Amino acid sequence: MRDEDTLVRRVPVKDELKKRVVKGPDGLEFEVDPIQDYYCDARPEVRPGSYVKIVEDLFNWARSESLWILGFGTGCGAIEMRPLMTPRFDAYRYGIQWRPTPRQANLFVISGYLSVKTLKRAIRSYEQMQSPKYVVGLGSCTINGGMYWDSYNTIKKLDEYLPVDVYIAGCMPRPEALLAGFEELKRIIRAGKAEGANLYAQNFEWYKANQKRVIHDWDMPDYNW
Amino acid sequence: MRTLLENLKERFPLGPITEQRPDLAFVTVERETLRPLIVHLRDREGFTHLVLLTAVDWIEENLFQLTYLVHDRARARDIGLRVMLPRDEPEMESIHDLWPTAATYQRELKEMFGIPFPGSPRLDEEFILEGWVDIPPYRRDFDTLKFAHENFEHRAGRGTTDPATHMRERMGTQGGSK
Amino acid sequence: MTFDWMKIPYALLTLFIVLNYGLLLTALIQKIGARAGRRHGIPIWQNYVDLLKNYALRTHITHGVMYYLGPVFRLSGGVGLLLFVPSIYGSEMFSNLSFAGDLILALYFIFFGTLGMALGAGESGHPHAAIGVSRGLSQVTAAELPLALAVFAVALQYQTLSVTDIVAAQQGGFTHWTVFTNPLAVAAAMLSFLGSMMRPPFDVVLAPQEIPIGPPTEYHSSYLALMQTNRAIFPVAKMVIYMNLFFGGATSWPVFFVKVFLLYLFSAFVGVVFPRFRVEQSIRWFLIWAVPIGIAAILIV
Numbered sequence: 001m002r003d004e005d006t007l008v009r010r011v012p013v014k015d016e017l018k019k020r021v022v023k024g025p026d027g028l029e030f031e032v033d034p035i036q037d038y039y040c041d042a043r044p045e046v047r048p049g050s051y052v053k054i055v056e057d058l059f060n061w062a063r064s065e066s067l068w069i070l071g072f073g074t075g076c077g078a079i080e081m082r083p084l085m086t087p088r089f090d091a092y093r094y095g096i097q098w099r100p101t102p103r104q105a106n107l108f109v110i111s112g113y114l115s116v117k118t119l120k121r122a123i124r125s126y127e128q129m130q131s132p133k134y135v136v137g138l139g140s141c142t143i144n145g146g147m148y149w150d151s152y153n154t155i156k157k158l159d160e161y162l163p164v165d166v167y168i169a170g171c172m173p174r175p176e177a178l179l180a181g182f183e184e185l186k187r188i189i190r191a192g193k194a195e196g197a198n199l200y201a202q203n204f205e206w207y208k209a210n211q212k213r214v215i216h217d218w219d220m221p222d223y224n225w
Numbered sequence: 226m227r228t229l230l231e232n233l234k235e236r237f238p239l240g241p242i243t244e245q246r247p248d249l250a251f252v253t254v255e256r257e258t259l260r261p262l263i264v265h266l267r268d269r270e271g272f273t274h275l276v277l278l279t280a281v282d283w284i285e286e287n288l289f290q291l292t293y294l295v296h297d298r299a300r301a302r303d304i305g306l307r308v309m310l311p312r313d314e315p316e317m318e319s320i321h322d323l324w325p326t327a328a329t330y331q332r333e334l335k336e337m338f339g340i341p342f343p344g345s346p347r348l349d350e351e352f353i354l355e356g357w358v359d360i361p362p363y364r365r366d367f368d369t370l371k372f373a374h375e376n377f378e379h380r381a382g383r384g385t386t387d388p389a390t391h392m393r394e395r396m397g398t399q400g401g402s403k
Numbered sequence: 404m405t406f407d408w409m410k411i412p413y414a415l416l417t418l419f420i421v422l423n424y425g426l427l428l429t430a431l432i433q434k435i436g437a438r439a440g441r442r443h444g445i446p447i448w449q450n451y452v453d454l455l456k457n458y459a460l461r462t463h464i465t466h467g468v469m470y471y472l473g474p475v476f477r478l479s480g481g482v483g484l485l486l487f488v489p490s491i492y493g494s495e496m497f498s499n500l501s502f503a504g505d506l507i508l509a510l511y512f513i514f515f516g517t518l519g520m521a522l523g524a525g526e527s528g529h530p531h532a533a534i535g536v537s538r539g540l541s542q543v544t545a546a547e548l549p550l551a552l553a554v555f556a557v558a559l560q561y562q563t564l565s566v567t568d569i570v571a572a573q574q575g576g577f578t579h580w581t582v583f584t585n586p587l588a589v590a591a592a593m594l595s596f597l598g599s600m601m602r603p604p605f606d607v608v609l610a611p612q613e614i615p616i617g618p619p620t621e622y623h624s625s626y627l628a629l630m631q632t633n634r635a636i637f638p639v640a641k642m643v644i645y646m647n648l649f650f651g652g653a654t655s656w657p658v659f660f661v662k663v664f665l666l667y668l669f670s671a672f673v674g675v676v677f678p679r680f681r682v683e684q685s686i687r688w689f690l691i692w693a694v695p696i697g698i699a700a701i702l703i704v
Contacts, residue, residue, distance in 0.1 A: 047462060049461075092442065093444065093445065103623040116356075117354070117355045150373050216357070
C-alpha cells in the first residue's frame with residue numbers, strides 16, 4: 001500500500017470557485033458557494049431492475065437494441081468512430097445512434113488515451129448520464145496505457161476510474177472491431193450483466209479515491225448530476 | 226540570404242551562424258540582442274510572421290535553447306534566432322507586444338519548461354496541464370516513467386518489447402554485446 | 404346540445420392508429436433519407452425500441468415544475484391538434500371532436516406545443532436549451548405567418564371556419580381540391596410546412612451538430628420519451644390539417660395513409676437535397692418568399 005497523504009498533493013482552488021459574497025442586481029447581497037450551489041451532489045444509489053424477470057428481460061432487450069452513444073471523443077480513437085456513421089459500416093442499422101448530450105446517452109465510448117485533464121470531464125459526463133449506462137474502453141491505451149504507458153499525463157487502467165463493460169483492444173481497432181465490440185456489449189446487456197452504474201454506486205468510495213489520486217485539482221463535488 | 230546576414234553582422238553582435246538551406250539560416254544571439262534584432266527583422270527586412278517559438282533542454286551544457294523562427298513571406302525565407310539561457314536562471318524578455326501570438330507560446334514554455342517571460346499576459350494560468358504538482362515535464366531531469374509509476378495504477382503483465390533484452394533472454398549469455 | 408360520449412373512445416382509437424402510423428412513418432422516412440445516402444438506415448421498428456428503452460431508464464432528475472410540464476404541453480399540443488380535426492371525412496367514427504370553429508383551434512394548437520417546450524427548456528437552465536428555444540421560436544413564428552395567411556385565404560374562399568365543411572366543399576374529383584382552386588394559398592402553406600417539420604433545411608433548432616440538440620438538451624428518460632411520442636403524433640396531426648385543407652381530405656384510412664406519406668415525403672425530399680439554413684437566413688427566406696405568396700392568395704380570393 002502506498003501512503004495516501006504524500007501522493008494526494010492538492011492544488012489550491014481556483015478563484016471563481018471560492019466562496020464569495022455576490023451583490024444581486026436589486027442590491028441584495030448573498031453568499032455563493034459555487035461547488036455547493038451550482039451542482040446537485042446527491043450520492044448515487046443502487047437501482048435494482050424490475051422485479052418481474054420477463055419485464056426486465058424485455059427492458060434489457062430494448063436497451064441492447066437502442067444504444068445511444070455519447071459523442072465525446074477523448075483521444076485519437078474518436079476518428080475510428082466516425083466511419084461507423086458512413087454508408088460502409090452504417091451502425092444505425094444495429095440501433096446505434098450518437099447523442100450530443102450525456103443526458104440522453106447510455107453508452108460512453110472512451111475512445112483512446114485519456115489524459116488526466118480529460119478524465120475529469122469524462123467522469124462528469126459519465127455521472128450525468130442516466131442509469132443504466134455502459135462504458136466501452138476503446139483501444140490499448142484504455143487497457144494498459146498502450147503506447148502511452150510511460151506518459152506523465154495519461155491514465156493507464158481505465159477500470160480504476162470508471163466501471164468498464166467491454167474493452168476493445170487494438171491500436172487503433174478498426175471500425176469492424178468496434179462493431180464486434182458493440183455486439184458483445186449487446187450480449188452482455190441482454191444477459192443482464194451490464195450493471196456498471198450499480199457497481200459504480202456500490203464501490204463509490206473506491207472509485208472516488210482512485211479518481212482523486214490522479215486528479216490533483218479536484219474542484220467539483222464528489223458526484224454531479 | 227548571404228547579403229542579409231552580412232548586413233546583420235554589421236549592425237548586431239551575432240554568434241555562430243548555420244546556413245541550413247539557401248532560404249533558411251540559424252543565428253545564435255545573446256539574450257539582450259534578441260529584441261532589437263527581431264524588431265529590425267520584422268520592421269525593416271520583412272520577416273513579419275512568427276512561425277514558432279520553442280525550447281530545447283541541453284541538460285549536459287546546463288542550457289536552455291530558445292528558438293524564434295521568423296518568416297519573410299515576400300521572399301519566402303526563414304531565419305531562426307537561437308538564444309542560449311542558463312538553466313538555473315532562464316528568464317527571458319517577452320515579445321508578446323511584437324506578435325500577440327507569442328503570448329501563447331510563452332505560456333506553454335512557462336508551463337512545460339519553466340522558463341518565465343515576465344509581463345506576458347496570462348502567463349501563470351494553466352495552459353495544458355491542470356493541477357500539475359511536479360517540476361515542468363519537458364525538462365529532461367523530469368523522469369516521466371518514474372512519475373507514471375508513482376502516479377498511475379498499472380495493469381500487471383506488461384512485458385518488454387526491447388529487442389536487445391528479448392534476444393538476450395532467448396540466447397542466454399552468448400547473445401548481445403552487453 | 405347533446406354530446407355523443409361514444410366519440411371519446413373513437414377519438415382514442417384514432418390516436419392509437421396515428422401513434423403507430425407516426426412511429427413507423429418517421430422510421431420509414433429516416434430509412435428513405437438513409438437510402439439517399441446509400442445507407443441501410445435504422446430498422447423500421449427502431450422508434451418503438453427507443454421509446455421502450457427511454458421509458459425503462461431507471462433514473463431521472465428534474466429541474467422544476469415547468470420542466471415536467473414542457474413535454475406534457477408538447478404532447479398535449481400534438482394530441483389536441485389531432486383530436487379536434489376530423490381525420491376521415493364522412494366517417495362518424497373518425498371525425499373525432501371536430502366542431503364548427505375548429506380551424507382556429509388547430510392553428511392555436513400548432514403553436515401551443517412549441518410554447519410549452521420553450522417554457523420547459525428554459526427551466527432546464529442549460530444555455531444550449533435557451534439558445535435553441537430562441538432560435539426555434541423565431542423560426543416557427545416566421546414559418547407560421549404564411550400558414551396563417553393561407554388558412555385565412557382558404558377560410559375566405561369557402562366562407563367557413565369548420566374543417567369538415569372545407570373538406571366537404573372539396574369532394575367530387577381532385578379538380579375540386581384547394582390545390583387546384585387556390586394554388587397560391589397552397590404554395591404559401593407548403594413553404595411554411597417545410598419550416599415547421601424540423602427537417603433540413605430548417606432543422607437548425609434541433610440539429611445535433613449545431614448547439615448540441617437545442618431545446619431538449621437536458622431532457623432524458625421518460626421526459627424524452629414523451630417528446631418522442633409527440634414527435635410521432637405531431638407531424639401526422641399537422642399533415643392531417645394540410646390534407647384536409649388543401650388536398651381534399653381522406654375518405655378512408657388507406658387514402659389517409661397514402662396522402663400523409665406523400666406529404667411527409669415532400670418535406671423529406673427537400674430535406675435531402677438542400678443544406679441547412681441558419682435561423683436568420685430561414686426567417687428572411689420565409690418573409691421574402693412565403694409571406695408575399697400568402698398575401699397574394701388572400702387578395703385573389
